[in-house]
Amino acid sequence: MDRLVDLTDVTFRWRSNLPLVLDIPAFSVGAGERVFVSGPSGSGKTTLLNLLGGVAVPDAGRISVGEARFDQLSPAKRDGFRADRIGFIFQSFNLVPYLSLIENVLLPCRFSARRRARAERRNGDPAAEARRLLQRMGLPVDSLSGRRVADLSVGQQQRVAAARALVGSPDLVIADEPTSALDEDARTAFLDLLFSEVAAGGQTLIFVSHDRRMEPLFDRHVALSDLNRAARPGADS
Amino acid sequence: MPVFRLALKSLASRRFTVSLAVFAIAVSVMLLLGVERIRTEARASFSNTISGTDLIVGARSGSVPLLLYSVFRIGNATNNISWRSYRELAADPNVAWTIPLSLGDSHRGFRVLGTNSDYFRFFRYARARKLVMAAGKPFDDIFDAVLGAEVASALGYRVGDEIVVDHGIGRIGFASHKDKPFRVSGILARTGTPVDRTVHVSLGAIEAIHIDWRGGTPVPGARIDAERVRRMNLQPRAITAFMVGLKTRFATFAVQRKINEYRGEPLLAILPGVALHELWSLMGTAESALAVISVFVVVAGLVGMMTMLMSSLNERRREMAILRSVGARPSHIFALFVFEAMFVSMIGIAVGLALLYAGLVAAQPVIEARYGLFISIGPPTFTEGIYLAGVAAAGCLAGIVPALGALRLSLADGMVVKS
Numbered sequence: 169m170d171r172l173v174d175l176t177d178v179t180f181r182w183r184s185n186l187p188l189v190l191d192i193p194a195f196s197v198g199a200g201e202r203v204f205v206s207g208p209s210g211s212g213k214t215t216l217l218n219l220l221g222g223v224a225v226p227d228a229g230r231i232s233v234g235e236a237r238f239d240q241l242s243p244a245k246r247d248g249f250r251a252d253r254i255g256f257i258f259q260s261f262n263l264v265p266y267l268s269l270i271e272n273v274l275l276p277c278r279f280s281a282r283r284r285a286r287a288e289r290r291n292g293d294p295a296a297e298a299r300r301l302l303q304r305m306g307l308p309v310d311s312l313s314g315r316r317v318a319d320l321s322v323g324q325q326q327r328v329a330a331a332r333a334l335v336g337s338p339d340l341v342i343a344d345e346p347t348s349a350l351d352e353d354a355r356t357a358f359l360d361l362l363f364s365e366v367a368a369g370g371q372t373l374i375f376v377s378h379d380r381r382m383e384p385l386f387d388r389h390v391a392l393s394d395l396n397r398a399a400r401p402g403a404d405s
Numbered sequence: 406m407p408v409f410r411l412a413l414k415s416l417a418s419r420r421f422t423v424s425l426a427v428f429a430i431a432v433s434v435m436l437l438l439g440v441e442r443i444r445t446e447a448r449a450s451f452s453n454t455i456s457g458t459d460l461i462v463g464a465r466s467g468s469v470p471l472l473l474y475s476v477f478r479i480g481n482a483t484n485n486i487s488w489r490s491y492r493e494l495a496a497d498p499n500v501a502w503t504i505p506l507s508l509g510d511s512h513r514g515f516r517v518l519g520t521n522s523d524y525f526r527f528f529r530y531a532r533a534r535k536l537v538m539a540a541g542k543p544f545d546d547i548f549d550a551v552l553g554a555e556v557a558s559a560l561g562y563r564v565g566d567e568i569v570v571d572h573g574i575g576r577i578g579f580a581s582h583k584d585k586p587f588r589v590s591g592i593l594a595r596t597g598t599p600v601d602r603t604v605h606v607s608l609g610a611i612e613a614i615h616i617d618w619r620g621g622t623p624v625p626g627a628r629i630d631a632e633r634v635r636r637m638n639l640q641p642r643a644i645t646a647f648m649v650g651l652k653t654r655f656a657t658f659a660v661q662r663k664i665n666e667y668r669g670e671p672l673l674a675i676l677p678g679v680a681l682h683e684l685w686s687l688m689g690t691a692e693s694a695l696a697v698i699s700v701f702v703v704v705a706g707l708v709g710m711m712t713m714l715m716s717s718l719n720e721r722r723r724e725m726a727i728l729r730s731v732g733a734r735p736s737h738i739f740a741l742f743v744f745e746a747m748f749v750s751m752i753g754i755a756v757g758l759a760l761l762y763a764g765l766v767a768a769q770p771v772i773e774a775r776y777g778l779f780i781s782i783g784p785p786t787f788t789e790g791i792y793l794a795g796v797a798a799a800g801c802l803a804g805i806v807p808a809l810g811a812l813r814l815s816l817a818d819g820m821v822v823k824s
Binding site: 221344 | 731
């Protein structure tokens with residue numbers, strides 16, 4: 169299996185006089201793999217996400233996502249690469265309140281010509297692709313389109329966020345506790361939808377959560393506290 | 406720029422606070438341009454009040470008071486010029502024409518000016534424009550009056566109407582010359598100068614209505630009726646001031662010196678252009694104070710907008726994090742806030758212009774009626790365009806402060822806002 173994500177000897181600290189928050193000798197994810205990363209708070213989760221997104225850079229070590237070496241690229245190039253290749257779903261408040269449902273889903277296409285082109289190729293028109301994804305996520309687009317996104321239920325908001333992470337088929341989808349605000353039934357339904365879409369697009373999924381009940385659903389499980397030598401329970405991440 | 410439309414939508418979602426900021430800028434822009442426009446129009450109208458007159462002569466006082474009462478019909482002369490001195494000076498070989506002016510009476514708040522037919526021949530305003538009759542003809546009979554356009558329209562007079570002159574210049578005269586009514590013989594076309602607010606009668610008429618008066622009141626028992634007065638000698642004993650046109654401009658200073666050194670009585674001859682300039686510079690202080698105030702109002706408006714954007718920063722941290730996660734660069738976040746400031750300023754400017762023109766349309770007739778100042782309503786001038794560009798640029802600059810704040814927060818937060 170080709171490696172999509174590869175971290176080698178990565179260290180990170182907020183400031184040079186502060187202790188390391190991240191020290192990962194080796195971590196890699198294969199293309200098309202669905203990996204569950206369990207991480208209690210304090211295990212360096214936020215930092216890892218910012219590194220994988222290219223928003224932060226390591227003090228030392230190498231990070232590559234696809235062909236991009238995040239430790240070497242300029243900030244603008246990392247931002248561009250993130251826009252093109254990575255979709256994010258966060259825990260909550262994923263949506264821009266002043267944009268409509270469709271506009272929220274289409275946000276990545278605004279910043280990435282590649283994802284716009286891919287969405288077009290897939291469905292002729294990015295908006296049509298956004299609709300398709302929302303429908304796939306079980307959202308009745310037409311009846312919801314007049315609503316402000318802030319008025320949607322949390323479950324609905326998370327499904328919009330998932331559609332946004334998937335639009336334009338980025339190579340990598342990173343989900344950070346996307347189900348923690350959902351109840352049991354909604355959680356299962358959400359994961360089913362996410363999995364089937366990721367599988368259909370051949371995308372790689374990194375799913376970060378402290379809720380290990382979901383672990384068996386994934387190809388592989390990694391505990392961040394095992395991965396990260398700097399992790400100390402209770403330490404600030 | 407992918408955040409261009411985001412900025413518009415973000416503003417649209419905060420309609421209420423945004424419209425307050427827009428309104429503050431709009432009002433400040435309206436004030437800025439309004440002051441500028443009134444200033445320009447006032448200056449133009451001011452310098453248009455008199456033209457072609459080389460000297461104005463009155464009893465010795467100051468040049469500004471002389472200009473004020475002789476041209477603007479404001480205030481009073483402290484003293485008169487005797488008829489004899491006037492005739493003597495008017496006979497100077499350098500003098501082409503003179504217009505005698507006799508002031509002191511009024512009609513329902515409008516000044517009455519005693520003069521002669523030379524007024525209609527030689528008086529010029531704006532760029533050498535002559536007085537034109539809109540109706541009727543110049544005075545001919547002793548008790549004929551020619552009304553300025555404003556007098557006629559404000560009081561609804563027509564040619565042939567009868568009017569009574571009040572003694573003195575209060576709005577309601579203490580005493581009136583009702584025993585000797587005047588007939589409106591003509592109405593002048595509008596000039597946009599104090600002429601519009603003047604009732605013109607002959608010098609003889611001024612003499613006639615005062616012939617049975619002494620010391621500001623009618624002499625009891627000495628009443629002389631209008632018919633008898635016609636047969637009397639109505640040569641005036643004195644006039645208030647006179648305007649002089651010279652045969653050649655080169656003689657101006659010589660004639661001025663001659664008048665100022667005249668031995669018969671203390672007189673003052675002024676050059677209207679110089680006196681106008683002097684008067685305008687007196688008002689210039691108020692004028693620049695107004696301009697400075699309106700600039701500060703614009704600054705206040707922009708600070709209001711800046712405050713609105715600054716105070717929204719914290720609640721927008723998640724929005725910025727989301728934008729970062731979908732690929733926005735820090736420069737996009739910066740641009741989003743600058744664009745928002747730019748749009749608010751632009752809309753403020755547009756609304757301000759709309760308010761200005763609405764205000765001008767509403768105020769134009771009032772200002773004209775009250776102050777005789779005609780404000781023309783045209784497209785923004787070049788100077789105003791520069792002002793507007795300045796406001797727009799200052800608006801974008803004002804956006805830089807919150808944009809830097811957003812940039813700083815966004816760089817610190819990355820894609821995840823910890824709360």
